[in-house]
Amino acid sequence: MNTRGLAPHQPSSSDPAGADRSAILQPHVLRLNYSKLRLLVIETGDRIHGFCRDISIPVLAREVDYTDSVAKDIAAGVYNCIILDGARGNTAYQEILTSVSSKPPFLPVIVIDGSLNFLRQGASENIASSELSAERMETALFNADRLCKLNNRSTILEMELSSLVEEDPLTALPGRSKFRVRMAKIIAKAHEAKKPISLIILDLNSFKELNESRGHDFGDKVLKTVARRLFKFAPRNSIVGRLGDDEFALLAVDRDLSTITHENFAVELMREIREPIFIDGQKTDVNATMGLAQLDDHDTADGLLHKSISALYAAKRDKVPFVVYTHEDDIERRQQLRLAQDLPEAIADNQLLLHFQPMIRMKDQEVVGVEALVRWQHPKQGLLFPDSFIPLAEGSGSIQALTEWVMKAAVKQGSLWLSEGHKICVSVNISALILHDPTFPDIVAQLLEETNFPAALLKLEITESAIISDVYRAKEIVTRLHELGTRLSIDDFGTGYTSLGYLRKLPVDEIKIDKSFVLNMTRIADDEVIVRTLLDLAGNLGLSVVAEGVEDAETWEMLDSLGCDIAQGYFMSRPIDIKNFGDWVASQPWKQELN
Ligand code: C2E
Ligand code: CA
Ligand code: CA
Numbered sequence: 001m002n003t004r005g006l007a008p009h010q011p012s013s014s015d016p017a018g019a020d021r022s023a024i025l026q027p028h029v030l031r032l033n034y035s036k037l038r039l040l041v042i043e044t045g046d047r048i049h050g051f052c053r054d055i056s057i058p059v060l061a062r063e064v065d066y067t068d069s070v071a072k073d074i075a076a077g078v079y080n081c082i083i084l085d086g087a088r089g090n091t092a093y094q095e096i097l098t099s100v101s102s103k104p105p106f107l108p109v110i111v112i113d114g115s116l117n118f119l120r121q122g123a124s125e126n127i128a129s130s131e132l133s134a135e136r137m138e139t140a141l142f143n144a145d146r147l148c149k150l151n152n153r154s155t156i157l158e159m160e161l162s163s164l165v166e167e168d169p170l171t172a173l174p175g176r177s178k179f180r181v182r183m184a185k186i187i188a189k190a191h192e193a194k195k196p197i198s199l200i201i202l203d204l205n206s207f208k209e210l211n212e213s214r215g216h217d218f219g220d221k222v223l224k225t226v227a228r229r230l231f232k233f234a235p236r237n238s239i240v241g242r243l244g245d246d247e248f249a250l251l252a253v254d255r256d257l258s259t260i261t262h263e264n265f266a267v268e269l270m271r272e273i274r275e276p277i278f279i280d281g282q283k284t285d286v287n288a289t290m291g292l293a294q295l296d297d298h299d300t301a302d303g304l305l306h307k308s309i310s311a312l313y314a315a316k317r318d319k320v321p322f323v324v325y326t327h328e329d330d331i332e333r334r335q336q337l338r339l340a341q342d343l344p345e346a347i348a349d350n351q352l353l354l355h356f357q358p359m360i361r362m363k364d365q366e367v368v369g370v371e372a373l374v375r376w377q378h379p380k381q382g383l384l385f386p387d388s389f390i391p392l393a394e395g396s397g398s399i400q401a402l403t404e405w406v407m408k409a410a411v412k413q414g415s416l417w418l419s420e421g422h423k424i425c426v427s428v429n430i431s432a433l434i435l436h437d438p439t440f441p442d443i444v445a446q447l448l449e450e451t452n453f454p455a456a457l458l459k460l461e462i463t464e465s466a467i468i469s470d471v472y473r474a475k476e477i478v479t480r481l482h483e484l485g486t487r488l489s490i491d492d493f494g495t496g497y498t499s500l501g502y503l504r505k506l507p508v509d510e511i512k513i514d515k516s517f518v519l520n521m522t523r524i525a526d527d528e529v530i531v532r533t534l535l536d537l538a539g540n541l542g543l544s545v546v547a548e549g550v551e552d553a554e555t556w557e558m559l560d561s562l563g564c565d566i567a568q569g570y571f572m573s574r575p576i577d578i579k580n581f582g583d584w585v586a587s588q589p590w591k592q593e594l595n
């Protein structure tokens with residue numbers, strides 16, 4: 001029991017809680033022991049902090065706003081109670097209240113001078129400043145703490161109950177929630193015993209494609225084999241689980257993995273996973289990506305999971321086999337999440353714009369088309385390129401709206417050119433997800449009808465891998481688009497595994513040879529052979545060929561002599577905005593560099 005007295009405090013006139021401080025300016029004996037209290041106060045001024053100081057309740061940190069770093073500390077379990085200044089209004093703390101009240105561990109949140117809304121949003125206690133006293137605060141802390149413990153206990157109980165039945169029947173490994181419950185227990189013990197713990201999350205590469213191409217039975221067998229390998233590899237005392245379709249986790253206990261040994265561990269595990277698998281006499285190579293993280297002093301089970309997932313995302317983004325978690329990865333992932341959240345509004349708010357890159361018919365050097373390439377003029381981060389937000393749009397469900405925006409803007413520009421007497425074909429990139437959306441052809445049909453734009457001047461670029469991932473669905477949608485009269489082009493050709501057999505079955509008009517083959521074709525003989533072969537094959541199928549990535553006059557001349565139809569690349573022009581496009585068409589400086 002703490003029996004310290006109260007430090008004298010002079011209330012200031014601008015201090016809304018000041019009037020009530022007189023009530024506690026008498027010596028006060030604390031009833032509770034606060035040695036374990038890790039209190040966070042969020043307020044603009046100092047009134048709550050000052051009040052706590054006056055009644056000798058320790059405050060671990062005082063913050064003005066709920067920033068990313070505060071959120072991170074909360075998630076990592078740095079605090080066990082939060083006090084908010086409710087006078088800031090109902091919406092100021094929505095995010096924080098949702099995050100601490102939606103899943104365990106629940107955190108007690110006390111609001112000073114808030115409304116009923118705070119309680120509805122998940123706060124545990126609300127104290128009006130007129131009632132604020134040492135006594136009241138202590139009761140609130142006590143009640144809030146008890147309520148949360150109760151909530152935590154019953155939720156964990158619920159989770160444990162469900163985990164009794166929750167075992168993955170295919171691999172016999174614990175599923176996600178069972179794994180989490182076990183992990184939470186092990187982590188609680190490890191914190192007490194100060195034992196090192198690492199969590200590895202492993203995701204199979206291209207599993208969906210493998211499932212599609214070889215069948216689900218085959219996919220199941222691969223999953224079983226991976227599960228078995230992980231289990232065999234896991235050090236003593238570790239637990240292995242299956243978190244999702246092709247996502248596995250390994251919690252390694254008691255292995256002191258510094259960064260170096262973490263890496264060795266990952267390399268060894270990767271080697272094990274990559275051993276060829278023989279199923280029904282067929283050999284299959286499996287590959288995976290991994291995220292690793294080590295438990296820190298303040299980490300909860302969810303905190304550690306979050307870190308490993310951040311590392312996994314970083315590894316996928318950088319296309320490397322594994323990444324060991326660092327704080328920077330986390331910050332980056334948060335920024336990405338924020339960008340993804342901002343995207344729908346950015347689309348509605350016309351923050352997107354198009355750059356156009358000319359496509360030039362080689363035989364007469366005429367500009368016959370443009371590729372419309374999207375950019376995002378972000379209010380804070382400046383001009384963003386598609387590689388930094390298209391994957392986010394695909395992952396967060398904004399890709400449909402984005403594609404519609406791009407198509408509309410491209411068709412609008414194409415119509416304008418047409419009205420000026422220029423027949424320019426506009427190419428739009430269609431992401432794999434869109435290609436599998438059965439409503440997409442209707443959207444295109446409606447756009448063409450509304451704008452009266454000739455379908456033959458709209459070209460849709462789809463990547464090889466988009467077709468491969470679901471050949472039957474892709475075929476159906478591509479056929480419907482073809483029937484509308486739009487042109488279809490296979491983008492990044494040569495990088496996927498399209499057999500030309502597929503192409504024969506699809507009503508496509510054109511292939512675009514991927515720039516990786518074109519960029520160095522004048523210097524690397526193998527690349528030249530590939531380009532030559534692709535040109536021959538396309539010729540046999542009656543398809544037109546675009547070479548992208550033409551960066552110099554020699555490449556232009558070589559392609560020209562090989563009979564390529566259309567060229568696109570920095571040599572002629574980079575993608576440029578519409579204003580510069582007009583000037584470029586008029587001057588076309590690249591022509592002077594040709595022999
Ligand atoms: P992509 O379809 O392969 O587009 C061509 C990319 O190659 C463009 O990059 C372009 O700037 C670049 N490029 C063109 N000529 C050359 C060259 O001579 N040398 C080199 N090194 N690069 C060249 P950008 O604009 O950054 O676009 C990147 C990717 O983003 C595109 O690759 C496309 O997959 C995607 N993308 C762009 N706009 C959209 C869109 O509206 N929707 C969707 N779904 N994806 C888009
Ligand atoms: Ca493209
Ligand atoms: Ca391309």
